[in-house]
Amino acid sequence: MATIPVDVQQRINEMYNKQRETQLGKLRSEQQKQTNAINTQKTQTGQQYYDKRNQADVANFQSRKALQEMMAASGLARSGENISGQVALQASRQNTLGGLNRDEQGAIHALNTRLNEVNDPSKQNNIVSAIESQRSAALAEALERAIERQRQQEQFQAQLEAERLAREEQKRQFEARLAWEKEQYNRSLAAKASKSGGSSSRRSTSSGSTSKAPAGQDKSLGQLLEEFRGSDQSGLPILQKRSVVSSRVPLQTAAEGASSGGFGGGRRWLSEY
Secondary structure: OOOOOHHHHHHHHHHHHHHHHHHHHHHHHHHHHHHHHHHHHHHHHHHHHHHHHHHHHHHHHHHHHHHHHHHHHOOOOOOHHHHHHHHHHHHHHHHHHHHHHHHHHHHHHHHHHHHHHHOOHHHHHHHHHHHHHHHHHHHHHHHHHHHHHHHHHHHHHHHHHHHHHHHHHHHHHHHHHHHHHHHHHHHHHHHHHHHHHHHHHHHHHHHHHOOOOOOOOOOOHHHHHHHHHHHOOOOOOHHHHHHHOOOOOEEOOHHHHHHOOOOOOOOEEHHHO
């Protein structure tokens, strides 16, 4: 089964690990920057509302003092109007401070909400998920390439094996043909040797009984060569045929046989021609 090469898988993982860390690093840096800004706003908001409460207290104090002075000047310092006025100013102060506190809490809540949005864990999860999806796609593509390479390699190996078998078959056929040709050649040699042996026996008989060869055996050297060449049907070159008869089979012409009283003298060897 095809697998992704280890070095390829390692490079892919290193590449996407680096991308993940880079993008997460950028996100964390931006989150930290915005978190610092929001915390600064929260601090400033608290100070602003602290100042507003102080201002409200100062204004209320001044109002109460002005009321007391006015009531004292009018001789109503201990009157019910003075007391009612003081109670109203105190209630106004409480209402003002309560409103400021609610506004501060609302501002802080909005900043905290913004802070939670900035540091939402889903942002990191989305980055990791996207990187892992890209990693999986890259690994799948690398696996497809590995499968294709294996298929091509197997096809190449099958082609080499087919060529090897074809060469072996050609060799077998060549050796079979060569063995057959050798067999035919050996048969031809055997036939030549048998024929040459019969001719020698006949010549010896003729030499002992008469000085002239029987009819049909008085052949010249040229006729014997032509007869030898024409009788070989194996298709071997002439040089090979001549090498066959170079075993020094004695031949002689009719004239040499007659002058010597038979085939005993004046021998000529076929290998000499």
